[in-house]
Amino acid sequence: xxxxxxxxxxxxVFTDEPPLGVHSAEVLRKGRGRLRRRRAALAGGFAxxxxxxxxxxxxxxxxxxLVSAARPSPDRxxxxxxxxxxxxxxxxxxxxxxxxxxxxxPVRPCEPTTAEQAQALTxxxxxxxxxxxxxxxxxxxxxxxxxVERRGEYLLTADLVAPDGQEGALTVLVGGLSSGDSRPxxxxxxxxxFRTVDGETLQITTRPFGSAGEVLTxxxxxxxxxxxxxxxxxxxxxxxxxxxxxxxxxxxxxHQPLTVDQLVKLVTLPGLEF
Numbered sequence: 001x002x003x004x005x006x007x008x009x010x011x012x013v014f015t016d017e018p019p020l021g022v023h024s025a026e027v028l029r030k031g032r033g034r035l036r037r038r039r040a041a042l043a044g045g046f047a048x049x050x051x052x053x054x055x056x057x058x059x060x061x062x063x064x065x066l067v068s069a070a071r072p073s074p075d076r077x078x079x080x081x082x083x084x085x086x087x088x089x090x091x092x093x094x095x096x097x098x099x100x101x102x103x104x105x106p107v108r109p110c111e112p113t114t115a116e117q118a119q120a121l122t123x124x125x126x127x128x129x130x131x132x133x134x135x136x137x138x139x140x141x142x143x144x145x146x147x148v149e150r151r152g153e154y155l156l157t158a159d160l161v162a163p164d165g166q167e168g169a170l171t172v173l174v175g176g177l178s179s180g181d182s183r184p185x186x187x188x189x190x191x192x193x194f195r196t197v198d199g200e201t202l203q204i205t206t207r208p209f210g211s212a213g214e215v216l217t218x219x220x221x222x223x224x225x226x227x228x229x230x231x232x233x234x235x236x237x238x239x240x241x242x243x244x245x246x247x248x249x250x251x252x253x254x255h256q257p258l259t260v261d262q263l264v265k266l267v268t269l270p271g272l273e274f
Contacts, residue, residue: 081110081152081178110152111176111274118147118154121174124271125156131170131266135160135257138167140238147172153179153274159237160257167237168257172266173230176274182230184218197268200224204260209234210247217256219263227274229267233258 124130126137126145138159139145147154153175161167173182183203186192190207205218218232233256240252258266266272 081180109178111178113149113152113154115149117274118149121154121272122146122156124269125172125266130269131160132258132262135162137161137170138239141242147174151179152176157238159239160233161237162253162257166253167239168253169232169234169237169241170257171230171232171234172272173228174272174274175228175230177226179228179274182228183220183222184230184232195264197264202264202267204264210249212236212248212250214241214247214249214251215256217258217260217263219260219267221267223273229272231263231266233263 122145125147131137137145138161140157140159145156145158147156153173155174156170156172158170159167160170173179175182184190184192184205184207186203186205190205193204195202195204200221200223203220205216205220207216207218208214209216214234214236216232216234218230221229223229235251235253235256236249237252241249243249
């Protein structure tokens with residue numbers, strides 16, 4: 001629209017009307033001034049949004065970016081490794097994990113695990129002072145408390161039994177570069193926070209599980225060399241859930257057996273590594 005079009009439009013609107021003391025030149029001048037200011041504000045706002053995305057993204061990485069930035073190998077997201085010749089079906093994963101429960105995946109060779117390292121990890125975890133002294137560790141199905149070798153990682157599951165008979169569950173996983181991604185999802189109803197310990201970022205996730213009142217507290221540590229340690233505690237013991245079924249069992253203890261601080265101390269324990 002040209003200036004003549006604007007003048008003609010204004011003229012048609014005010015034809016045969018009494019004088020209003022409005023001058024078209026003044027209106028155009030003010031209108032152009034407002035348009036320039038509006039464009040400048042929009043440009044500034046857009047620049048601020050871009051800056052917030054770029055700077056904010058670099059300062060506050062999400063869990064996926066956190067893992068990608070520290071992981072030397074890009075293959076972990078592909079799922080767990082396999083010893084099979086052609087393909088592998090992923091086993092049931094840790095509660096709250098981002099990986100699917102069962103899917104066909106390309107073969108990736110597993111890093112070798114050893115019985116000696118599994119025994120060393122067991123000795124470290126069961127050493128006096130690592131876990132709260134008020135709890136007694138009980139293996140799943142009353143089996144011995146120990147780390148077992150599982151596809152390029154070491155896994156321990158046990159119950160924490162209090163003196164009054166209440167009991168909860170503990171899961172600890174130590175994985176190498178070839179193990180699947182055990183970082184819990186932050187999708188609702190889960191909530192996540194991040195904590196820096198000795199220059200490395202830990203993800204802390206809390207998630208209700210099932211409909212009977214179970215709550216999982218999980219801490220995930222991905223170290224600079226690509227190895228990972230996951231620890232979770234639940235207010236439902238493995239013995240209790242084994243009797244009535246997972247996700248349908250009410251709490252077997254009236255609080256989380258381990259606090260977040262205790263889980264953080266556990267996953268950063270010197271020597272608890274692949």
